[in-house]
Structure formats: structure tokens, C-alpha cells
Amino acid sequence: MNYIDGFLIPVPADRKEDYRRIATAAAEVFREYGALAVVECWGDDVPAGEVTSFPMAVKAEPGEVVVFSWIVWPSKEVRDQGNAKAMADPRMRPPEGADIKDWMPFDGRRMMYGGFDVLVESSAAR
Numbered sequence: 001m002n003y004i005d006g007f008l009i010p011v012p013a014d015r016k017e018d019y020r021r022i023a024t025a026a027a028e029v030f031r032e033y034g035a036l037a038v039v040e041c042w043g044d045d046v047p048a049g050e051v052t053s054f055p056m057a058v059k060a061e062p063g064e065v066v067v068f069s070w071i072v073w074p075s076k077e078v079r080d081q082g083n084a085k086a087m088a089d090p091r092m093r094p095p096e097g098a099d100i101k102d103w104m105p106f107d108g109r110r111m112m113y114g115g116f117d118v119l120v121e122s123s124a125a126r
Contacts, residue, residue, distance in 0.1 A: 001118040002036065003076045005083075008112040009067040010058040015105035016042065019067065022105060029089050030071055033082035037072040058110045067106075079115065 011019045020040075027038035043066040048055050054066045073079035086092055094103035 001121065003073045003079050004116045004118060005071040005073070005079060006114055006116055007067070007069045008054055008058050009069065009106050010055075010060045010064040010110050011067050011106045013063055013065050016065070018105035022103075023069070025091060026086075029086050029091050030082060033085040033089075034078045035071050035073055035082060038069070039072075040067060040069045042067060057112055060110075076115065076117075 023038075023040045027035075027040070030038050043054070046054050046066050054060075054068070055064075058066060060066055071079075073082065094100050
């Protein structure tokens with residue numbers, strides 16, 4: 001079975017296109033280094049909870065949208081190698097002289113992520 005990296009990211013709503021630009025570029029890098037698929041989902045119906053919720057998990061602030069994303073890898077080994085290569089790739093860093101706070105469209109300290117073994121997979125033919 002595949003291996004999945006999952007992410008929850010609080011992104012200011014007015015930085016949606018900045019996020020799309022960076023996510024598209026990062027997806028290209030991850031695919032180059034072995035990812036089978038990269039999916040980025042912009043929150044549309046993400047209610048606040050009373051005990052727990054996606055917005056609470058990332059401490060979403062007013063005006064922020066929760067992004068739910070995942071990367072599909074063929075195995076954890078390919079993921080570990082691909083992530084190492086991706087993180088060393090200069091395309092994953094801000095351009096020289098750019099302020100990371102301006103370049104990165106979200107607060108990475110509140111991003112949640114983790115690696116997951118697939119337990120059940122069911123999909124329809126397209």
C-alpha cells in the first residue's frame with residue numbers, strides 16, 4: 001500500500017493565490033522526487049468546533065482558511081528519500097533576498113503534518 005503525508009495549514013484568505021503558486025511549485029518538486037500525487041484542498045465547509053476541529057487544531061485566526069492536503073508516495077522509503085531531496089532543492093526556498101514572511105503565505109509554526117500508513121483504500125473508477 002501507499003504511504004501518505006498529511007497536512008493542515010492555516011492560510012490567510014487573502015493569500016489564496018500566493019498559496020496556490022507555492023503549492024503548485026512544491027507539487028512539481030515532490031512529483032519529481034517520487035510522489036504519486038499531491039492534493040491541496042482549500043477549506044470551504046470547515047466548521048469551528050466546541051471541543052476540537054480543524055480550525056482549532058491549527059489555531060486559525062480570523063480571516064484564515066484551513067487547507068487540508070496530502071501527498072501520496074509509493075512507500076515510506078520513497079517518501080523519506082523524496083522528502084530529503086525536496087528539502088534540499090533550491091526551488092523549495094525563497095528567492096535570494098526575499099523575506100520568508102512575505103514569500104511564505106502562512107505561519108508554518110501552526111501547520112500540522114504527519115506520515116500515515118494506508119489502512120483502507122477504496123476508490124471509484126474515473
